[in-house]
Amino acid sequence: MVIPVPFISNCHLVPNDQTFKTDPPSTKSKVGIVKRVISTVETVAATAMVLRRVSRDYLPVEFRREFRREFEKYIATNVLNKFSNQFTMVFNEFDGYSDNEIYNAAQLYLSTRISSEVRRVNVTKNPNKQQFNVAMEINEEYTDVYNGVHFTWSLLSKQLQSDDRYGRTDIRSLELTFHQKHKDFVLNSYLPYIINTSETHKQNKRTVKLFTLEGSYWKSVKLDHPATFETVAMDAGVKEMLVKDLDRFVERREHYRKVGKAWKRGYLLNGPPGTGKSSLIAAITNYLKFDIYDLDLNDIYSNSELRRVLLGTANRSILVVEDIDCSVELHDRGAQTYNNNGKLTLSGFLNSIDGISSSCGDERIIIFTTNRNEVLDPALVRPGRMDVHIHMSYCTPCALRVLVSIYLSVTEHDLLEDNDELICHVDVTPAEVTEQHLVDEDPDIALGGLVEFLDAKRKKNEEAKARLEEKEELAAKESEKKQQKKLKKAVAKKSEKKQQDQWNRQLDK
CATH class of the missing domain: 1.10.287 (Helix Hairpins)
Structure with a gap:
């Protein structure tokens, strides 16, 4: 029996290991390969020219632009990147429901280093400030040099659907591109340097932000409230006690870790309207330089939504719930039923501010204000949730002197x-x-x-x-007259009954 053997070109058998070894291609074969490549390129180029001419004559301008963008994106993704030695890191604006710390730090870092090579920038100005705020604009690039290594930053924006339930129109991200051999250097040196630099810059600027809810996202504006402890009209002893308590709180990080307690503290401000509760909150904020998260519980529709919102707050912040006695029905925990139809409940609120999820953050302060302390559930204001209760009373002579000094610039007057x-x-x-x-x-x-x-x-x-x-x-x-009438009626009734008894006895005889 004869077994046909296929013809194998440029190969010979190696008996020792029973494997084939291919001979290097000859010069003639190399020339043939080059000719085929050139021919293919010419064919593709000719086809592209024809397609370009046809598209120019018959396709709308908008379609051609979109096709060109997609084609360039395809080439960059599937062709150029395969031969590139560049590495890209993406920093999204949000990490789940929380802010991305490295995104915010990079934004602040880049705002201080933007040079003239950037053609488009975003410029804003606060009415109460003199300086302009300059930041990167969308789709712009900036090249940063750190320890002799070049890094390219770009700001991108992804448009959301118009019916987005959170009210956002886009989600942004920063892209950092560099040579792939520097990946460990970026993670171990460059990014920590950016975070430290941004923290230093933030402390030097000493700006405080006020966050309010839009949908389920926190939106911020700069807080320029002028209140300080010197301008707050309240008893001097209470003020001194509060300042000492705040100082002790921010200095006890290791103590909280040692005792296994979340690093947070609660304050309850109660008193009639107009006694300065909001001004005291602003004074605390300006003293600590903590951002404020102003939470209106009427905007929260379920316990799960409240947890998501609170997880979106940052460290070194103050959560404020004003007029908590009027926000939602948080008065009687016993009156609530298990079938709450997904609504916000007192038990859900307590778990959110003092449960497991409350430990997802450090150095946080919670402040409640109320005009009716007596209607609040004891579980809401107990120590551990509201550690310090401050009564904001009516104006005293001490508070009057403070106000006169501030508004009239006098300390003595007849x-x-x-x-x-x-x-x-x-x-x-x-x-x-x-x-x-x-x-x-x-x-x-x-x-x-x-x-x-x-x-x-x-x-x-x-x-x-x-x-x-x-x-x-x-x-x-x-009331006395009514009592006398009742007494007279009772006496008359008793006398009548006595007389009736006498008649009955006589009849019996």
């Missing part, structure tokens, strides 16, 4: 003693006193007007008190 005496007998808020100081900058006129205002309010209170006492006296008299 009318101050009259104001001090009146303010001890009148319930007046710092907001009302401030309004009187804004009437005129002349201390004589302003303090004289305040004396008249306090005296008028004292007389009004005395009249109201007199009317209340008169009303209570009338009510007491009316």
Whole structure:
């Protein structure tokens, strides 16, 4: 039997290892390969010219532009990248529901290093600031040099659908491109350098941001509230206690770790409207240089949504829930049922601020404000959730002196003693006193007007008190009359019953 053997060109058999070894191609074969490559390139070029001419004559301009972008994207992705030694890292704007720390740090870092080679930049300005803020514009590139290595940064934007439920129109990302041999250098040196530089720059700028919810995302603006502890009208002893407590909190990182407790602290500010609760929050913010997250619980529709929102807050921040007694029904935990139809509940709120998810962050402060402390559930305001309770009272002589010093720039005045005496007998808020100081900058006129205002309010209170006492006296008299009538009826009924009993006994005889 004869077995046909296929013809094998340029090969010979190696008996020792029973493998084939291919001879190197000859010069003639190399020339043939080159000719075939050139012929293929010429064919492709001719075809491209024909397609270009046809597209120019028959296809709309918008279609040609879109086709060109897609073709260039295909070539860059499937052809050029295979032969490139470049490596690209992508930093998305968000990490799940939280901000991406390296994205924010890189944005701040690049804003301080943008040079003239960038053709388009994004310029903004705060009305209360003198300097301009310069940042990279979308689709622009910037080349940074660190320790002799060149890095190319680019800002990209991905458009979202118009019906996006979070109200966002785009999601942004930064791309960092460099030689692939520097990958470890970037992770171990360049990116930590960017984070440290941005933190230093942030501390030097000392800007505070106010975050509010738009959908399920936090949107920020710069907070320029001028309140400080020196300008807040409250008792000096309470103010000193609060400052010491804040200082102790920010210095006890290792202590919280040692005892196994989340590094957070809660403050409850309670008092009548106009007593300065919001101003005190602004003073705390400016003192610590923490960002504020202003949370309106009426915008939260479920426990799961609240958890997502709180996970989106950053470290070194203050979560503020104002008028918590009016936000949602957080008064009676026992009145809630298990079938809450996905709504926000008190138990869900407590778990969000003090449960497992609350430990996903460091150095955080929670502040609640209320006008009615007595209606809040005890579980909401217990130590561990609301560690410090601060009562914001009506204006005192000490608070009055602070306001006079701020608004009228005086510390001594003949009318101050009259104001001090009146303010001890009148319930007046710092907001009302401030309004009187804004009437005129002349201390004589302003303090004289305040004396008249306090005296008028004292007389009004005395009249109201007199009317209340008169009303209570009338009510007491009316109540006494009713009691006397009831007593007379009872006596008459008893006498009637006694007489009836006597008649009955006589009849029996």
